[in-house]
Amino acid sequence: MKKRTVLLSALTLTAGLASAALVQNTYKKGLKIAMLPKIINIPYFTTTDNGGLEAIKELGGIGKAVGPSDGGASSQVSYINTLIAQRQDAIVLAANDANALVPSLKRAMAQGIKVVTFDSDVAVEGRQIFINQAKSDGIAKGQIELLSKLMGGKGEFAILSATPNATNQNTWIKIMQDELKKPAYKDMKLVKIAYGNDDDQKSFTEMQGLLQAYPNLKGVISPTTVGVAAAARYLSTSPKKGQVMLTGLGTPNQMRSFIKDGTVTAFQLWNPGDLGYLAAYAAAALASNQVTGKEGDTFTAGKLGKYTVGKNGEVVLGPPTTFDKANIDKFNF
Incomplete structure (x- = not known):
């Protein structure tokens, strides 16, 4: 009886570990994910990009951040076309224009590349998920x-x-x-x-x-x-x-x-690093076939926990914070 109890405990532990491993392995390894901000080399988007790259590294993927030095939509289109040619698994971008980028993004999706927007969205037909920093x-x-x-x-x-x-x-x-x-x-x-x-x-x-x-x-x-x-x-x-x-x-x-x-x-x-981090996890969830971007889909975004896709593929990071003399030194980003 004692041996059987020990055996059952061992089997339970093994099953639990296997289940945990299964959760960890639901994201594909080696995913190529590109962060494409509105503009490079400004503190806000440097922070979002770094958050995204942190997530991609956690996931065992291959990440990079590229983007224009101006806020023009045509400059972003050029980068999108290059990322398509490089056969990225996902593009994560903050859009400079709601409509001008859509034809290029539709072409990307037609070739199996997943598209996630964050910070600033495009028309719904141009992406699968939009990560909104807050309502x-x-x-x-x-x-x-x-x-x-x-x-x-x-x-x-x-x-x-x-x-x-x-x-x-x-x-x-x-x-x-x-x-x-x-x-x-x-x-x-x-x-x-x-x-x-x-x-x-x-x-x-x-x-x-x-x-x-x-x-x-x-x-x-x-x-x-x-x-x-x-x-x-x-x-x-x-x-x-x-x-x-x-x-x-x-x-x-x-x-x-x-x-x-x-x-x-x-x-x-809001915390821009968390915004980029969540967007990268959403891209990985799409590229790993965990979610499709439909309302009600759920995925786990590392340290940020579980998120649910809302109407029109929107995922909300959370409410913004008010900073003043009393709390500003508690934050470093």
Whole structure:
């Protein structure tokens, strides 16, 4: 009886180990996955790329990050075509345009290459899964709510966006405009939407222009990491420092000095490294035939745990964090 009990325990343990091994082995090894950000060599996308490459390494895949030095859709199309020719198993990209990239991405999918978008989406027919950093209405409403708090609920403000065709930016701005129709924001007036094209110097110049053109300006929202850092840099040496409330979406490492010198009181963002990490795992799940991108599909993304695919192939990373003097030194990205 004792021997049989020991044998059963051993069999149970073996079965458990085998089951765990099966879970670990559901992702194919040696997958070729390419990260394609909107623009290379800016801190935000360097961080998303590094998160993606970390995930690909964990999965035993072959990862690389490539991309244009400008925010044009045609530049991304060129890279997509090259990745198709290289027969990548998956392309993970942040789109510079919702529609212009679709023909190339459809060609990639027709050849068996899986396509995952993150940060900024394309039309649904151009990819299988979109990794959204947070719910779009949550981001947009959170930005308006934060600026309203900083401005005391009244005054003129402007938006300093990225490119005019950026899907995520335009979605957020539309929601912000709708939000402003609510009674709570009746004393706030959006006077201008400016575009810095995710270029540091262009964003710097646009911020300068906003302060000159609107002498009564009380606030600026820049929902782009390049824009908010460039705007803060201009504001930090301007007589308007402390008078114009600047917020937006930025990384703690970019914004730390501006928080500490009082240029900026608070801003928001999700963890971009986790965004890239989750997107790479989604790509691997597709390429390993774990999921197809249909609503209800589930997959496990390493340290981030289990995720479920929602409507139209959307997967949401999670809510953004508000950073200020009290917590900014707790973050390093």
